[in-house]
Amino acid sequence: MPQEQQLVSGAAGRVTLDGYSWRQAAHWVHGAGLYVATHGPRFGETTLRLVEVLAELTPCRPTIAYLMRRLGCSRRTVQYHLGILRSTGLLAWRSIGTRLPMTEGQKRVESLASEYERLIPVSYDQALGIRTAGEGLERRMVGISEEGRTIIAELGKKAATKPRRVCRTVRHKSIGRPVKNPRCTPMVGGTTHYLSSPSVGDQKTTGGARVEKSATRKKRPARPTGERRRTVLGQVVTAAMMAAGDRMAQVAYRRVPWVRRASHDQLRWVLNDIADRGWGPERAVAWLAEIAGQYGAGALWRPERPHALIAHALRQETEQDAYDQQLRQDVAARVEPMDNAAMRELAGLAGLFALMDTPGPNPESGPAEETLAQAHWAPRTVVAAIDDDVDAAIDRYGIDLVARYAGLAANPNVQIGVR
Structure with missing residues (x-):
């Protein structure tokens, strides 16, 4: 694919802020075999692991060193698989990273990481019969064919399962030498548990040694049956509210830079109360600008958890409105x-x-x-x-x-x- 089509300005796909949907598209590209490698690595498990890592980032601006550390791969391997994602239309450059001098006369350089946009390829929409509304990169899904529902359900199962790490080590077969001291237990994987049969149902076996499941993992308490989800201010969540909050989150992510450290779901959740007021995306962006001016977000500092700041501003505004109403009543009572x-x-x-x-x-x-x-x-x-x-x-x-x-x-x- 030419480099012009690997930029956001020349991409044909549609932008997705949902990492789960993007992973579904990546598994479809992998299964369809759209990428044919002329040289270098193929679209495989390492590529899917890279997709898993990139789906967690908001904004998607990773450094090569970070990806090397997460994947356990070399720099060249990471660059190869990033190129595979760009060639298949799953990834596009929003800005290409550079190395520029910090000031004149200094030898130190500042590395500016590339920023990417996660895309859904056009071929994916056509193959699954997905209907979209809108134009250009801002197209959104509004429907899907019956055949596509079955396919997307299978892709959802694959996207929910994390890809295994490819093992590059060489295993040597045992030559079956007798053990001199029968009281010694072979050391396998750093454990001294006794040998067991792999037929045990509640245990996993690794190299012939038994490794019991951890009993310290705590389960998340389930929501009581019949209890409906509520927003930051305690409003009952409705489908219309979620749809309006989703549109506001998309617009805010593109037009308000300081909120991009929050995920799309976090941003949509805190904006549900704004959507419940009947506000449009333009008014929501203006309200976020007021928050930025009040707390200095984006200018004096960049919030690590923007959704928490927005939720705090919502609660403060609600408390202030209640205080103003009570004060108005008290003043009126004095007249x-x-x-x-x-x-x-x-x-x-x-x-x-x-x-x-x-x-x-x-x-x-x-x-x-x-x-x-x-x-x-x-x-x-x-x-x-x-x-x-x-x-x-x-x-x-x-x-x-x-x-x-x-x-x-x-x-x-x-x-x-x-x-």
Whole structure:
């Protein structure tokens, strides 16, 4: 395949953020025999192990040294199998790694690793009868043929099973020499257990020595029957919510760089509450930009667990909204109605002393536009007025504006100043 088609700009496949679906496509390419090696290694178990490693990375930006350590292979072998994945359309370069000088005059160089995009080849969609919607790399699966359902179920079983590591060691047969001391047990695999028959059902045999299963592995507690999954804020998860969260996660992964250390499933899960509000992807991206500005994410630091930061921001926003609502109710309770006995007595005294020409307070009228503009450009004056006299501040700026700035002043993450 030409190098132009191995770049994202020239690729014909569709981008997938789900590592499980990508592993299914890789097993199909392996079984279909689409790659014919002219030289070097073939598409085999080592390639599938490389697929397993790359499916875990978000973003997919591994170094060659990291892949060598994970696979236990040489540099040349790793490069060969990366080339196999690019040639079959399963992988494409988003940016090609380089080695550049850090500054002028320095001999040290900085290695910039290549960043890849995981792709589903067009031949895979055609063979399984997968219907897609959209255009270009952003196509998404919307249906599949009946024949394809059977094939994809088999591919799912293969994708769920980790490929075995290819053993390159040479085994020599025993020549059957007699043992001088019958009390000694052969050392096999670093253990001194006695020899056993391989017919034992609950034990594994390795080289004739019995190795018992570990009894220290703890099982994850199962979810109680009938309990439905819930979001970060405790909302019941629905299919429509998951679909909207999936679209938001795809858009956020492409347009918000600091969230790319989270997996697609983690990002979709924390965005389900945003989808439940009826927001679109554009508004979700704008909200993530507000989080970045509030916490300095992406500029001052890059979160290791972006989904945890988003979940924290969701909870903080919910708590702040509840606090603002309670504050608004408390402030409203402190404002006495204008038709009480005191106001009627005041009106009677005004009539007695002929003060009716002076217009009384009108509770229905809001603050003047000039006052609102002044509060908008100098919010610290509103906070100072609230600290001096809440009732006077309500009369001047209105209850909604007072409740808003009182809530902002109580938030330790917000600093109110003069523009």
